[in-house]
Amino acid sequence: MTQHFAHQPICNFPSPTELAILDDRFLAKRCGLGYRAGRIIKLSQDIVEGRIPMEELEEVCNGGSISSYSKLADQLREIDGFGPFTRANVLMCMGFYHVIPTDSETVRHLKQLSVQVHAKDSTIQTVQRDVEKIYGKYAPFQFLAYWAELWHFYEQRFGKLSQMPCSDYKLITASNMKNEGSRKIKRSRVS
Template identity: 45%
Template sequence: MAKALCNLQRDITLDNGKARCKRKRSTKKRRSSKPSECIANFPTWKELVRWARVDAQCLEERCNIGYRAAPILRLALMFANGKLDEDEITKLEQSSDPTAFQSLYQKLLGIKGFGPFVCSNILMCAGFYQRIPSDTETIRHLKQVHGKGNCSNNTNARDVEEIYGQYDPFQCLAYWMELVEEYESKSGKLSELDASSYHLVTGSLCRDK
């Protein structure tokens, strides 16, 4: 899904921003001045709003991202209508208030389809590392690396705070550094991996067989 969104951004860039949603999938090969496996960046909210024309079905079909298309567009539209502001986020990053990120978190949490895991990931990408995006991979990691054999959805938040609270306000960075070290012990240096192998680097490498 991430690759599909990046490839969409590449196509928009190659078409000088004129790429538009097409209901019927063309059987003709898209013209491109770059190899098809080339990956660009994630599309900006401006690119998504202009390209999809606020059409979630269009984005869903183009990138095969299912129900996630609508929440993605909702986030883009919050920037378009001024409910979220890039300059405000920058100011929050520069704030000396350790709880400044909470206001952004609450705004994101108010978007239909955005739960704690998604919002914590967005905060991480925006430069706020206090909230760890916890899921089944987090539970696996805590069990195998930190000996939390009884870790579950019910105890996950408490276990995360116990282990990573000492790194405040960089809990998420500490967690991800551990994950990277664990993954690299199985697959080698991630910086040396070919882009086509990125999708192979997951917690499945570290699961007991």
């Protein structure tokens, strides 16, 4: 059974139980998720109904070794919608920082800083190799080095993020990261 919650606000990130009962059209529209809404609801239902063994995943995670990472990555690969980018993000949230999830935002970041910092003209085809070359010296904390650099860039663009109102979080998107000369930023800097 699905519920729409059309007039109830969703304030905090909902639990799997709360997500599992939502209608995918409601979630897609309310959160701007498009086709991913159905995957999120299915993932939540699989967690709630025990088809995804969360305790087992957490137990494997406790080792924190590269072999644990590989085992977890293999288990996550079996979940619908968990491609390389999603797996790397989930595993980063589980404490594995040696793999940088790469996508078009990573390419944008490397290109924007290429003249000043990295001298890389990355593409979606070369970005994984490029981040390995740039951030490899920080092993096993490559993601943390990348994230610190990205966070610094965001704060240069938008001001101190800790002072940004929650309502402006949506502004930190790739479309607002284009070179300043090519597009006006939708929000003024926070001092």
